[in-house]
Amino acid sequence: MSSTLYEKIVAAHTVKRIDEQTVLLYADVHFANEYTSPQAFSGVIERGCGVLSPESHLCVVDHIIPSAPVSPRVIHDEASLKQATNLQANCERFGIEAFYGPNDPYQGIEHVMMDEQGLVRPGMVVICGDSHTTTHGALGALAFGIGTSEIEHILATQTLVYRLAKTMKVEINGRLPEGSTAKDLALTVMRVLSARGALGHVVEYVGSGVDALDVEGRMTLCNLTVEAGARGALIAPDQKAIDWVKRQVAATTKENLDEAQAFWSTLKSDDDATYDTVYTIDADKVEPMVTWGTSPDQVVGIGELIPEPAGYANPTDREAALRAQRYQHVQPGQAVEGLAVQHVFIGSCTKSRLVDLRAAADVLRGRKVAPGVRAQVVPGSMWVRRQAEAEGLDRVFIEAGFEWRKSGCSLCLAMNDDVLEPGVRCASTTNRNFEGRQGRDSHTHLVSPQMAAAAAVTGRITDWRKL
Secondary structure, three states, rough: OOOHHHHHHHHHHHEEEEEEOEEEEEEEEEEEEEEOOOOHHHHHHOOOOOOOOHHHHEEEEEOOOOOOOOOOOOOHHHHHHHHHHHHHHHHHHHOOOEEOOOOOOEEEEEHHHHHHHHOOOOOOOEOOOOOOHHHHHHHHOOEEEOOHHHHHHHHHEEEEEEEOEEEEEEEOOOOOOOOOHHHHHHHHHHHHOOOOOOOEEEEEOOOOHOOOOOOOHHHHHHHHHHHHHHEEEEEEOOOOHHHHHHHHHOOOOOHHHHHHHHHHOOOOOHHHHOOOOEEEEEEEHHHEEEEOOOOOEEEEEOOEOOOOHHHHOOOHHHHHHHHHHHHHHOOOEEEEOEEOEEEEEEEOOOOOOHHHHHHHHHHOOOOOOOOOOEEEOOOHHHHHHHHHHHHHHHHHHHHHHEEEOOOOOOHOOOOOOOOOOOOEEEEOOOOOOOOOOOOOOEEEEEEEEEHHHHHHHHOOOOOOHHH
16 A cells, blocks of 8 residues: 555554554654753653653753853853753753753754754654754654653653644745745745644655755755644655765764665655645745744745735634734735844744855845844854854854854744844744744744845845845
């Protein structure tokens, strides 16, 4: 019987079928942060069952950590410090050696660290208590976020009671035009699917438009897929992805890598596999995108106008558009190009890898941040930060007027020292633009690193291709 890649990975990891729609699923690796794991560890302690496979877990402090470029890094907020120290104590208690604290040289955002540490491989089941775990589907792994009670189950048994998802294929044909990026493609997908369009589905991306993306671009695409309600996102590993993984696991023997590669090359959907839902998108038509509202699917191309709420057929979408426009202080029929910004943020698990910093720096060379704009760049990990500094990218950012900070989730969710003041409008490379996400009564516009850099030097949302 023909199967999708999703179905094959689930079948290979099913310990027991519970009923027609539910299985006991084995997880190859789980990673945890200081924010979503404390209650799960407490539950394991209360039950007295311990952690079954300590070597299968990685723990990192990333959500609440300050990003100020000081050494050593000190968490001054008492509640945040308690979360960080509790995570370290739990790792020590249960023999989890892979702990990355505030001053570890390889600390970073969990979804950046996991891949660069070579801990995600094609065909794996990857679990984390964070919704953007879908990022790792770019490497052909079934990766998804879970809740606290499920984290407890993973810690204790290395398995998860898992309800099977529906399948969706998104075929992206063509190739992105010059000046359009993976972030623009991801936002285009959001507009096509909508914020609820992939509910209950695992999305598999296929097509020449996906093949053309670099691995980091695929990560961006899979990262944002959860914003459509998806339970996972997958891209079958091609040679480009396999070579990327092999570079990250250089310490593995050649014999083991050759054996692994032979297996990884088999990870793809059958030609006659069927999906519950299919979409087709033309990459050739994608232009630089900007969100205007408070959901990632409320997005337009840089040359388009903010839509009229009356144009939405669905009453829920119509009301959401009205509310978003009121909150964002924008009007239907208004152009997004030219909106003044007071803040620019480059970072997050969506766009903070080395290739993203290079892309932004290319726009910034020889330019200065506009008066009245505060601009920050937060590398996705301390390894990314060191590599960027080795290439001189830090000097490009600093000379342009950006703050060159340390790694962490930072302004993506404002659970740390980085918070926007009320009324501030921000061009951000992050994944969510919800009300108050970056600070109470702040206004977020999701863009690519190139568009963020252009906004920084012009002081307004600008088509970076015009620079």
